[in-house]
Amino acid sequence: MINLRKLTLARGSRILAAGIDLTLHAGQRIGVVGANGCGKSTLLDLLAGEMQPEAGDLELPPDIRIARVLQETPGVPQPALEYVLDGDAELREVERDIVRAQEQHRAEELALLHDRLQHIDGYSARSRAAALLHGLGFEADSHFAPVASFSGGWRMRLNLARALIARSNLLLLDEPTNHLDLDAVLWLERWLAAYRGMLLLVSHDRDFLDGIVERVLHFDGQSVVSYTGNYSAFENARAEALANQQSMYVRQQREIAHLQSFVDRFRAKATKAKQAQSRLKALDRMERIAPAHVDSAFTFRFESPLAAPSPLIALDEAVMGYADVPVLGATTLSLLPGSRIGLLGRNGAGKSTLIKVLAGEAKPLAGERREGRGLVIGYFAQHQLEQLRPDESPLQHLTRAQPHSREQDVRDFLGRFGFGGEQALAPVGPFSGGERARLALALIVATRPNLLLLDEPTNHLDIEMRHALTLALQEYEGAVVIVSHDRHMLRTTADDLWLVADGRVQPFDGDLDDYRLWLTTASKESQQDAAARATRKDERRDRARRQDAVAAQRRPLEKESRRLETELEQLSAERESIDQALIAGATGGSDLIASMHKRRAAIEAAIESLELRWYELQEAIAVLLKD
Numbered sequence: 001m002i003n004l005r006k007l008t009l010a011r012g013s014r015i016l017a018a019g020i021d022l023t024l025h026a027g028q029r030i031g032v033v034g035a036n037g038c039g040k041s042t043l044l045d046l047l048a049g050e051m052q053p054e055a056g057d058l059e060l061p062p063d064i065r066i067a068r069v070l071q072e073t074p075g076v077p078q079p080a081l082e083y084v085l086d087g088d089a090e091l092r093e094v095e096r097d098i099v100r101a102q103e104q105h106r107a108e109e110l111a112l113l114h115d116r117l118q119h120i121d122g123y124s125a126r127s128r129a130a131a132l133l134h135g136l137g138f139e140a141d142s143h144f145a146p147v148a149s150f151s152g153g154w155r156m157r158l159n160l161a162r163a164l165i166a167r168s169n170l171l172l173l174d175e176p177t178n179h180l181d182l183d184a185v186l187w188l189e190r191w192l193a194a195y196r197g198m199l200l201l202v203s204h205d206r207d208f209l210d211g212i213v214e215r216v217l218h219f220d221g222q223s224v225v226s227y228t229g230n231y232s233a234f235e236n237a238r239a240e241a242l243a244n245q246q247s248m249y250v251r252q253q254r255e256i257a258h259l260q261s262f263v264d265r266f267r268a269k270a271t272k273a274k275q276a277q278s279r280l281k282a283l284d285r286m287e288r289i290a291p292a293h294v295d296s297a298f299t300f301r302f303e304s305p306l307a308a309p310s311p312l313i314a315l316d317e318a319v320m321g322y323a324d325v326p327v328l329g330a331t332t333l334s335l336l337p338g339s340r341i342g343l344l345g346r347n348g349a350g351k352s353t354l355i356k357v358l359a360g361e362a363k364p365l366a367g368e369r370r371e372g373r374g375l376v377i378g379y380f381a382q383h384q385l386e387q388l389r390p391d392e393s394p395l396q397h398l399t400r401a402q403p404h405s406r407e408q409d410v411r412d413f414l415g416r417f418g419f420g421g422e423q424a425l426a427p428v429g430p431f432s433g434g435e436r437a438r439l440a441l442a443l444i445v446a447t448r449p450n451l452l453l454l455d456e457p458t459n460h461l462d463i464e465m466r467h468a469l470t471l472a473l474q475e476y477e478g479a480v481v482i483v484s485h486d487r488h489m490l491r492t493t494a495d496d497l498w499l500v501a502d503g504r505v506q507p508f509d510g511d512l513d514d515y516r517l518w519l520t521t522a523s524k525e526s527q528q529d530a531a532a533r534a535t536r537k538d539e540r541r542d543r544a545r546r547q548d549a550v551a552a553q554r555r556p557l558e559k560e561s562r563r564l565e566t567e568l569e570q571l572s573a574e575r576e577s578i579d580q581a582l583i584a585g586a587t588g589g590s591d592l593i594a595s596m597h598k599r600r601a602a603i604e605a606a607i608e609s610l611e612l613r614w615y616e617l618q619e620a621i622a623v624l625l626k627d
């Protein structure tokens with residue numbers, strides 16, 4: 001149990017929250033929400049012991065074991081799997097002690113250490129680390145690649161895996177999905193929902209929170225309010241609380257009526273396609289939760305595009321990739337005015353590649369890309385945040401984009417994105433990731449695009465800005481193509497889903513729930529053949545054939561694995577017998593004792609060799625099961 005009593009949080013001279021009285025119970029999964037800069041990360045810093053409260057008391061249990069994601073990853077030559085295992089401090093301590101005891105021939109201590117290793121499941125540690133890496137999107141052949149070979153986003157995934165493998169009873173996660181794709185987010189959601197310790201999770205992904213948390217801490221002004229239930233329950237409770245304020249109630253009714261009119265229009269034209277129906281349900285839910293967000297600082301809308309060429313963009317047999325290496329084969333498609341498309345697919349399948357070609361930032365390796373006359377693209381991608389000029393203010397950025405606009409009009413426009421007063425004049429350099437993302441979106445909105453290409457637009461955006469963007473996209477009259485790990489954003493934005501997999505782009509006949517099932521059950525071969533299978537009978541026959549082929553490859557590996565396990569059991573029993581004799585004080589002279597030590601060393605070497613081969617076999621079997 002963790003107690004916070006009359007506690008004050010501060011950063012420098014700025015008070016973030018005061019008078020916090022909370023009791024956090026063991027095993028609770030708690031979501032921490034609020035606007036950017038309100039104090040969520042500061043609370044996690046406090047619990048991690050990285051700072052002290054400005055005032056008040058924090059009581060932590062004496063047996064607390066805290067895990068948190070490192071923010072920096074050294075570019076070391078250490079293999080990824082071993083780097084992750086470093087997160088299990090107790091395992092590494094036992095391993096070091098075993099090596100030391102072996103070098104010093106301390107048989108009694110060595111026997112106790114191996115018992116301890118077994119007690120902490122140390123023998124399965126590498127397979128557990130491999131499972132974490134696989135869930136977070138690492139291919140099997142990358143598990144032994146050096147940490148230095150991974151990009152920044154992948155290194156953050158390594159740090160996340162390192163935190164998950166730690167023996168913690170308090171797990172602190174601050175926006176863990178920012179560097180993940182949808183597949184990894186779905187896996188992480190399942191993992192965290194089964195975590196047995198106390199979890200404090202900072203996230204702006206409402207679906208992710210809903211699937212995990214059972215309590216919500218909301219930073220509201222300079223107070224922290226606790227709500228029971230998941231994020232949806234919090235939104236409902238907050239809507240009721242705001243409705244008790246007359247001024248907020250009036251705004252609520254206006255927002256509800258505005259959204260209701262859009263939902264009614266969409267309902268009248270929605271097709272029976274599963275994703276369109278899924279979007280309708282999501283919009284109905286948005287109508288219910290809108291009152292919880294009427295005090296948001298963000299209220300922007302897209303103006304109507306000046307032109308609507310048809311098609312906006314056409315690809316004709318376009319082959320797409322990098323450095324002359326194809327990622328997507330010959331693709332023919334057209335984007336029409338009003339299209340609303342969500343791109344699905346595993347990490348590295350080619351979603352961002354397709355977006356870049358559509359945006360004109362990359363050329364097809366073969367085939368043709370054609371633009372409609374009057375096309376205006378609004379392209380959002382994370383690398384564009386780095387292209388903002390650090391010495392210029394939001395006002396200067398927007399004035400350069402709209403040189404003929406009045407300054408007051410530009411200021412009013414920026415205010416709708418949260419850049420009011422002095423912040424509109426502040427240089428961009430010190431801005432947070434969320435502030436940079438908001439400015440990049442403002443610059444896009446100002447161009448009045450007729451095609452929006454959004455590649456993970458919600459990274460770094462808080463829930464209020466995500467909500468405002470979602471509302472703006474509902475009324476946007478142009479076409480949208482979006483890649484996002486935020487399922488709420490996908491559900492409320494896309495009418496159609498396209499699956500990018502196995503070098504192809506094709507319509508996905510289903511909604512996000514179907515995609516989750518596809519990820520869980522489909523093999524690579526079934527993914528490739530899914531569009532060609534006509535009946536369930538064909539699917540069952542193909543699946544049985546694949547299973548037989550895999551089983552035929554697995555049988556000799558499993559047979560050898562069982563043989564090794566038998567040998568390991570025999571050697572371990574013999575080693576234990578020798579250890580017991582040595583501990584009891586074996587008689588028979590120094591020659592016999594030396595012979596026993598020599599035999600034990602030979603057994604250790606044999607066990608190490610057999611375990612290495614057994615682990616290689618398990619990896620090979622796992623690859624077959626995966627395929």
